[in-house]
Amino acid sequence: MTELAWIDLALTSARPQAMGALLRYFRNLDLAEEAFQEACLRALKTWPDKGPPRDPAAWLIFVGRNSGIDQVRKRAKHQPLPPEEVLSDLEDTESDLVDRLDGAHYRDDILRLLFVCCHPDLPATQQIALALRIVSGLSVRQIAKAFLVSEAAMEQRITRAKAKVAAAGIPFETPDAVARAERLGVVAAMIYLVFNEGYSAGMPEKADTPFCAEAIRLARLLLKLFPSEPEIMGLTALILIQHSRLDARFDKDGQIVLLEDQDRTLWDRALIDEALVLIDKAIRHRTPGAFQIQAAIAALHARAATAAETDWLQIDLLYQTLERLQPSPVVRLNRAVAVSKREGPEAALALIEPLAEKLNGYFYFHGLRGGLLKQLGRYREAHEAFDRAIALATTSAEAAHIRQHLDSLQREMASAEK
Amino acid sequence: MLYAVLCYDDENEVNAWSKDLDDRVMADLGAVNQRYAEAGKLGPVARLMPTTAAVTVRKGATDDIIMDGPFAETKEQFLGFFVLDVETLEEAITFARELSAVNPANGTYEVRPLQFFNPGVPIT
Known part of the structure; x- marks a missing residue:
């Protein structure tokens, strides 16, 4: 070095x-x-x-x-x-x-620094930007690039966020147990946002966005400060497993490879093993939370040697638990994938149709819906759904992936007409 | 004489390594290991997972106390270690508790998963 x-x-x-x-x-x-x-x-x-x-x-x-x-x-x-x-x-x-x-000063100091970035007056994107600038020390250029805005715009955004934090006053009192738990939850959510910002960036941009590695570093740091928090174990495990698939998620041309088609020998076993231990540790506390459940779902994928061996029943049940804990249309959408594997595309479609209004602007909704319609042979509707998905794609890899679907749809339609 | 060589470093810094750098360091260490293994002098080699993956088993007044995180006191010294192959963390904790039960000293057992393990060559 x-x-x-x-x-x-x-x-x-x-x-x-x-x-x-x-x-x-x-x-x-x-x-x-x-x-x-x-x-x-x-x-x-x-x-x-x-x-x-x-x-x-x-x-x-x-x-x-x-x-x-x-x-x-x-x-x-x-x-x-x-x-x-x-x-x-x-x-x-x-x-x-x-x-x-x-x-104990270390702990309070770092925690304060992270909490300051998550001030409730700041919108999520500003929280991410501020944390990456202040805590991680990424350059404004790196952050601006990941958010697809100009450097000047990002500079301004960060300056505004800092002004807001300063005006609100930095909390120097030691929080009580309830306030600390609340703040931990907020910081954990922010770290997951940072990870997702990097995770969804797509292949061509991947090399220049250290967000995922940064999120893992912050999660481990937080877990070191709060070693007995099962949700922080869950968060760390979740992003470790997602990150373990980095080399398998895209092919040589930068095209997205779906989980079920990934070469599982490319998954980073060291990260998966670390995540599995953290899940074991979290379970001992018997206080389930959203991150732990999502980590457990990711672990079921990680444990399956082939896609065919995936325990979809367990995954469906875990998604149902997650829905009770944290009802959201996106959770239901994910559950629909498990349902389609267990009960077929019709049942899955019935599950997601009521979400149409809420998820109308969501790429994955139209992508999944198109895939299910295609499986049912409803080609015209599938085509419309895929068109809608392409319009909503935010990376070239996402758009290319849907185009592949459209190509295979055309082939199926052509052979159906013969 | 058999020797154990223990590695200490600032974990925060190692955690900040890029994957490329980590791979490179492991390859360089591996090359040194290789020479000693070929001379029949190198036994098992292990790299531990981050301390965040550890739990610690300590004797309590009535029952064992199992805490999240690594052993952090500085009053005690590092005296020995065991390598165990089991399916779950629970099994590993059970093993540590059995050790603790028969050990008259008031020591602590840290249970830390291995990230890397090379069984090495037979040595005497």
Whole structure:
């Protein structure tokens, strides 16, 4: 590994801890970010000569805090002095700092940093953008590209999100158990959004979107902070299994390969095994939740050596449980796939027809509906559904996949007419 | 003399490795292993899963306490390990509890799944 690559890695992995601590000191996101940037610049200057510090996060916090204080003092010469509470813990000595890093501060700092990004006033896309910028340290360009907007628009979106967070006030009180559970749920949902943003990006864009790996890193980090939360185990297991199929999900030409057609030897067994252990751990708590159930469904696919061996009965039952816990048309749509395998396309179609209004703008609804209609020989209707799906496709791989369906539909229609 | 060589590192940093980098490191380590295996000197090699996959079995006043997460105290030292091949986490926990039951010391058993295992060559 080159020196620069090593330093980059150390800065990336220390970022959540260092940013979390700097946010606690400065109580201001911009100031914390500037201080961290400054510390990173100094790390790039001094680490190559002096070698790596024993604890990179502690080094970055110490240097970042000092440079941040300098900044505040410089500005104070031009502006009225900021109120005392703008800064906190200024009396810390270095040894004191090291003590703190070993303690529970890490956990509270990182958690606060994640929670701040999930402020309820922020729409989901801004939460994702803010978390990837602030916690993960992705560039605005990388984030903008994944969201298919210009860099300037994304910059503006992030600036607005930060302003909203600042105006709302950053919560520095320690949450009680109920508030903490609520916040954990919100953070978990945000991490899953980050993952899905990367997962749905499609092959051509895949190489440039580190969102999935980033989501896994954040989920593991959260699980380390809250080792006994079964839903965080479920979340981590779910995205590990989904990510394990990365190499099998697209063919050489970048076309989508459906789960049932994937080469299962390409699945990453190490990720699947880790997920299965996490599910075992979660089950011990006997408090089921949406992420655990979705992880269990993904695990049933992962355990089947071939598509034909898939336990569709269990999957159907798990989807029914999920529907009770979290009723949603998308959950029903997924359940319909299991129903079509067990009872045939007619039963599945009956299950999803009532969703037509709610899911009219949803690509997968029309894709699945078209597939079921095709199986039933209702070609004209299938054609219409596939046309609708193509119109709603957001990636070229999605559109190409539906086009394949249309081609095979044409062939079936032609042979039916003979 | 048989030696165990234990690997310690910052897990957060290893978790931040890209898959390519991880694969490369494993290949490089594998090449060193290979030389020693060919000389008949290398026994089992294992890489553990992240600590988030661990549970810890500890003696309680009335019953064993099973906690999520790795063994985290620094007062005790790492004394030995077992490699077990079972289907479920429950079986692994049961094994750890049996060990704990016959061990007069108040030690702790961490149950951590293996991510990578190479049985190596027979050594004496």
